[in-house]
Amino acid sequence: xxxxxxxxxxxxxxxxxxxxxxxxxxxxxxxxxxxxxxxxxxxxxxxxxxxxxxxxxxxxxxxxxxxxxxxxxxxxxxxxxxxxxxxxxxxxxxxxxxxxxxxxxxxxxxxxxxxxxxxxxxxxxxxxxxxxxxxxxxxxxxxxxxxxxxxxxxxxxxxxxxxxxxxxxxxxxxxxxxxxxxx
Amino acid sequence: xxxxxxxxxxxxxxxxxxxxxxxxxxxxxxxxxxxxxxxxxxxxxxxxxxxxxxxxxxxxxxxxxxxxxxxxxxxxxxxxxxxxxxxxxxxxxxxxxxxxxxxxxxxxxxxxxxxxxxxxxxxxxxxxxxxxxxxxxxxxxxxxxxxxxxxxxxxxxxxxxxxxxxxxxxxxxxxxxxxxxxxxxxxxxxxxxxxxxxxxxxxxxxxxxxxxxxxxxxxxxxxxxxxxxxxxxxxxxxxxxxxxxxxxxxxxxxxxxxxxxxxxxxxxxxxxxxxxxxxxxxxxxxxxxxxxxxxxxxxxxxxxxxxxxxxxxxxxxxxxxxxxxxxxxxxxxxxxxxxxxxxxxxxxxxxxxxxxxxxxxxxxxxxxxxxxxxxxxxxxxxxxxxxxxxxxxxxxxxxxxxxxxxxxxxxxxxxxxxxxxxxxxxxxxxxxxxxxxxxxxxxxxxxxxxxxxxxxxxxxxxxxxxxxxxxxxxxxxxxxxxxxxxxxxxxxxxxxxxxxxxxxxxxxxxxxxxxxxxxxxxxxxxxxxxxxxxxxxxxxxxxxxxxxxxxxxxxxx
Ligand code: SF4
Ligand code: SF4
Ligand code: SF4
Ligand code: SF4
Numbered sequence: 204x205x206x207x208x209x210x211x212x213x214x215x216x217x218x219x220x221x222x223x224x225x226x227x228x229x230x231x232x233x234x235x236x237x238x239x240x241x242x243x244x245x246x247x248x249x250x251x252x253x254x255x256x257x258x259x260x261x262x263x264x265x266x267x268x269x270x271x272x273x274x275x276x277x278x279x280x281x282x283x284x285x286x287x288x289x290x291x292x293x294x295x296x297x298x299x300x301x302x303x304x305x306x307x308x309x310x311x312x313x314x315x316x317x318x319x320x321x322x323x324x325x326x327x328x329x330x331x332x333x334x335x336x337x338x339x340x341x342x343x344x345x346x347x348x349x350x351x352x353x354x355x356x357x358x359x360x361x362x363x364x365x366x367x368x369x370x371x372x373x374x375x376x377x378x379x380x381x382x383x384x385x386x
Numbered sequence: 387x388x389x390x391x392x393x394x395x396x397x398x399x400x401x402x403x404x405x406x407x408x409x410x411x412x413x414x415x416x417x418x419x420x421x422x423x424x425x426x427x428x429x430x431x432x433x434x435x436x437x438x439x440x441x442x443x444x445x446x447x448x449x450x451x452x453x454x455x456x457x458x459x460x461x462x463x464x465x466x467x468x469x470x471x472x473x474x475x476x477x478x479x480x481x482x483x484x485x486x487x488x489x490x491x492x493x494x495x496x497x498x499x500x501x502x503x504x505x506x507x508x509x510x511x512x513x514x515x516x517x518x519x520x521x522x523x524x525x526x527x528x529x530x531x532x533x534x535x536x537x538x539x540x541x542x543x544x545x546x547x548x549x550x551x552x553x554x555x556x557x558x559x560x561x562x563x564x565x566x567x568x569x570x571x572x573x574x575x576x577x578x579x580x581x582x583x584x585x586x587x588x589x590x591x592x593x594x595x596x597x598x599x600x601x602x603x604x605x606x607x608x609x610x611x612x613x614x615x616x617x618x619x620x621x622x623x624x625x626x627x628x629x630x631x632x633x634x635x636x637x638x639x640x641x642x643x644x645x646x647x648x649x650x651x652x653x654x655x656x657x658x659x660x661x662x663x664x665x666x667x668x669x670x671x672x673x674x675x676x677x678x679x680x681x682x683x684x685x686x687x688x689x690x691x692x693x694x695x696x697x698x699x700x701x702x703x704x705x706x707x708x709x710x711x712x713x714x715x716x717x718x719x720x721x722x723x724x725x726x727x728x729x730x731x732x733x734x735x736x737x738x739x740x741x742x743x744x745x746x747x748x749x750x751x752x753x754x755x756x757x758x759x760x761x762x763x764x765x766x767x768x769x770x771x772x773x774x775x776x777x778x779x780x781x782x783x784x785x786x787x788x789x790x791x792x793x794x795x796x797x798x799x800x801x802x803x804x805x806x807x808x809x810x811x812x813x814x815x816x817x818x819x820x821x822x823x824x825x826x827x828x829x830x831x832x833x834x835x836x837x838x839x840x841x842x843x844x845x846x847x848x849x850x851x852x853x854x855x856x857x858x859x860x861x862x863x864x865x866x867x868x869x870x871x872x873x874x875x876x877x878x879x880x881x882x883x884x885x886x887x888x889x890x891x892x893x894x895x896x897x898x899x900x901x902x903x904x905x906x907x908x909x910x911x912x913x914x915x916x917x918x919x920x921x922x923x924x925x926x927x928x929x930x931x932x933x934x935x936x937x938x939x940x941x942x943x
Contacts, residue, residue: 370484376816
C-alpha cells in the first residue's frame with residue numbers, strides 16, 4: 204500500500220516538474236489565439252471594423268471585446284471561418300461596418316497629382332511611391348484596396364479600379380449541373 | 387526480348403477512332419497571312435517580348451525571351467513584320483485574351499542563320515539554357531519547359547529514361563504518325579536525352595494498337611549503337627499518362643508530391659524527342675508541331691502546323707461540314723472546348739476534334755450520385771472520385787485535399803463510367819482552381835501583413851530617431867552656451883576663429899529669434915506682464931542650473 208502511494212507521488216512529482224519546466228522552456232510569445240484570428244483576416248488594413256488595422260481587431264476578438272462580423276473585406280466567408288475557429292455560430296455581416304466590394308486597386312491620375320505626399324502617409328502598406336512635388340504612383344501588386352488614400356487627396360485624383368479578370372486570375376466556375384427530376 | 391509488364395489500377399476502353407486520321411500522310415499546312423503567337427504557351431513565367439511593333443523578323447528569330455528558369459522563349463514561325471503586341475484570343479476555355487505577338491508574314495519564309503549544336507561538347511547547364519532559348523517545351527500535353535526537365539538532379543544521372551508513345555486518348559494520332567514517319571529523328575532526340583540524363587536504361591512504350599509505329603520505331607532502334615527497348619503495352623486508357631506509362635513499364639509508382647527523378651526515372655513524349663532532335667541537329671527552335679484534325683470533318687488527317695496559325699484555317703483545310711456543334715482542343719476525354727476558332731495553334735495543341743450531334747450526342751441530364759463506386763474502380767490515380775465530388779461540390783476543399791485531389795490527372799475515366807452522368811472532372815477543376823486562388827489570396831494577405839508591420843516599425847523608428855535628434859540638438863545647444871564663458875576666459879589664439887564662428891552663429895540665432903519674436907506680447911495687462919517676467923526669471927534660473935554641472939566638469943579636467 205505504502206509502496207503504491209509512494210510510486211503515485213513519485214509520478215506526480217516527476218510529471219509536475221516536467222510540466223513546469225516545459226511551461227518555461229516552450230513559452231509561447233504573444234497571444235496565439237489573436238494570431239490565428241489575424242491569419243484569417245484579409246489584411247486589407249482598412250479599419251472598417253472600427254480598429255486601426257487587422258491585428259488590433261484580431262486582438263479585440265480574442266479578448267471577446269469585438270464581434271466576428273465586422274470585417275467587410277473578409278465577407279461572409281471570413282465570418283464563417285472565424286466562427287469555425289472560435290467554435291461559435293456564424294452570423295451575417297454587420298452592415299453598419301460596410302458591405303463587401305469587388306476587389307480593387309487604387310489608381311492615381313498622374314496628370315492631376317500635385318505630389319503632396321498625403322496619400323503616402325495614409326497608405327497602411329506603403330504601396331504608394333513618390334516624393335514631394337513629384338508624381339506619385341501606386342504599386343498595384345502591393346495595394347490592398349483599403350481606400351484609405353482616397354480621402355486625404357486634396358485634388359481627388361485617386362480612384363479605385365476593380366481588378367479585371369485575366370488569364371492568370373481566371374477560375375473554373377462551380378459546375379452548374381441540371382439534375383434530372385426523379386419522380 | 388520480352389519484358390514483364392505491370393498493370394495500373396483502373397482505366398477504361400473508350401472507342402478508339404484512330405483509323406479516321408492515321409492513314410493519310412502528314413500534310414504541311416500552308417503559311418497563313420497572319421501568325422498570332424501567344425507568349426504564355428508553357429508552364430511557368432510567360433516569355434517577355436524582345437521585338438517591337440514594325441520590326442521585320444525572320445523565321446526562327448526569337449521574338450520573346452524566357453523569363454526565369456521555368457520558362458521558354460517564343461520564336462517567329464515565319465518571316466514577316468511584327469504588326470501588334472497586344473491581347474488576342476488564345477486557346478483557353480475561358481475565352482479570355484492573352485498577350486500575343488502578331489506577325490504579318492511576307493511569304494518568303496526566310497530563315498534566320500542557325501546551326502547544329504555540338505551537344506556533347508557543351509556543359510549541361512549551357513545546353514539547358516540553349517534549349518530554353520530554342521523554346522522547347524513538352525509536347526505531350528503539360529508543356530513543361532524541356533530544358534528544365536532535362537536535369538538529372540543532384541545525383542548527376544537518372545538511370546531510366548522513358549519515351550512515351552502511348553497516345554491513349556481516342557481520336558488523336560499525331561504521335562502515331564510521327565513515329566511512323568520520323569522514327570529516326572525521335573531516336574536522335576532520345577540519344578540527346580540519354581546523354582543529358584546519364585541514363586543506362588531506355589524504354590519506349592507504345593500502345594499495341596499502333597503496329598505500324600511499333601515496326602518503324604523497332605527498325606530505327608536496330609540501327610542504334612546502344613540498347614533501346616521498344617515495348618508494346620496493352621491498349622487501355624490512360625496508359626499514355628506519364629505516371630501510368632511509368633507504372634506499366636517499371637512497376638514503380640511516383641509517390642504523391644514527389645518528382646519522377648526522385649525514383650530514378652524521367653518521362654518524355656515522342657513529340658518532344660523529335661523537337662529536341664530538330665533543335666540539336668539543325669539548330670531549329672520549336673516553331674511547328676503536328677496537329678490531328680479529326681471528328682466531324684471531310685478529310686481527318688495530321689498537319690504540320692506553324693505555331694500561331696489560326697485554328698479555323700486547319701478545319702477549313704480538313705474540310706468543314708455542316709452540323710458542327712463545337713471544337714475541342716485535345717481529345718474527347720481531356721480536351722477543352724474552344725470558345726473561338728480565331729485562337730492560334732500553340733505548342734500544346736495536339737488535336738482539334740470537331741464535334742457534331744451524331745459523334746458526340748449531348749450527355750443525358752445528371753442524376754444524383756448513387757455511391758456505386760464505379761468511378762473509384764476506374765480511377766487510375768487510385769482516388770475516391772465520389773468523395774472528391776462530394777467535397778468539391780460542398781466547397782469543402784480542405785477535405786478534398788486530404789483525399790489527394792491534386793493527384794487527380796483529370797483523365798475523365800470517372801465521368802466516363804459514372805452511371806449518373808455527373809461531370810465529375812469539372813468539379814475537380816473547379817476545386818483545384820479555388821484552392822490555387824485561396825493560396826494566392828493568402829500570399830497577398832501575408833505580404834500586406836508584412837508590409838503593414840514594417841510600416842509600423844518604420845514609423846516607430848522614425849519617432850525615436852526624431853526624439854533622439856531633438857535631444858542631441860538640445861545637448862549641443864547647452865554645450866555651446868556652457869562653452870561661451872570658458873572661451874572668453876581663456877582666449878587662446880587658435881580659438882579665435884572658433885570664437886568668431888560661434889559669435890556669428892549666436893548673432894544669427896539672435897536675429898532669427900527676434901524675427902520670430904512672439905507677437906502676442908503687445909497690449910497686455912500689467913498682471914500678465916508680471917507673470918511673463920516671473921516665468922522669464924524661472925527660465926533664467928533653470929538655464930543657470932543647467933550650466934553649472936558642465937562648468938564644474940570643465941574645471942575638473
Ligand atoms: S475591416 Fe479592414 S482592418 Fe478590419 S479586419 Fe477587415 S480588412 Fe482588416
Ligand atoms: S494605395 Fe490606397 S487603396 Fe491601396 S493600400 Fe495604399 S492606401 Fe489602400
Ligand atoms: S460512378 Fe457516379 S454515381 Fe457511382 S459513385 Fe461515382 S460519382 Fe457516384
Ligand atoms: S479524373 Fe481524376 S478522379 Fe477521375 S478517374 Fe481520372 S484521376 Fe481519377
